Amino acid sequence: MAQLIKFRWDKQIGPIVSLQIFNKQFAFCACHRLPERSIKFFGLEKFFCSRCLGILFGGFIGFLFIIFNFHIPISYAIILMIPLIVDGLTQAAGMRESSNLLRLVTGLLFGFALMGVKF
Numbered sequence: 001m002a003q004l005i006k007f008r009w010d011k012q013i014g015p016i017v018s019l020q021i022f023n024k025q026f027a028f029c030a031c032h033r034l035p036e037r038s039i040k041f042f043g044l045e046k047f048f049c050s051r052c053l054g055i056l057f058g059g060f061i062g063f064l065f066i067i068f069n070f071h072i073p074i075s076y077a078i079i080l081m082i083p084l085i086v087d088g089l090t091q092a093a094g095m096r097e098s099s100n101l102l103r104l105v106t107g108l109l110f111g112f113a114l115m116g117v118k119f
Contacts, residue, residue, distance in 0.1 A: 039100050050100040051084070054107020061108070062115025071118030080113035
C-alpha cells in the first residue's frame, strides 16, 4: 500500500509535504526559511522561520495535552488560530511588518489549537 502523505527535503526549497490522492500528487513547501524572519535556536533557523517554529512547538505541546487526555473545544481552537491569521494577512497585505517574537507566539497558539482540539 502506498503512503498517503510523504515528507522530503529539497536543498533549495526546504521541507516539502506531498499528498497522494487518486494517483495524483499534490505538494507544498512547508516553510520559506527567510533568515530575517528566523529566530536562532539550536540551528533550527536553517529549517524553520519563527512562525513555523512556533507552530511546531505549539503542536508538540498540543500533542502532549492529547496524550494526557486534555482537549480544547473547537470554539477555543478557532479563537487561538485568529491571531496568526490576522498577523499573516496584515503582513502579506503590506499593512505592517510583524516581529519574530509575534510570529513565534502566534505560531505557538496556532499549533496548540491544531493539535489540542477535540472534534
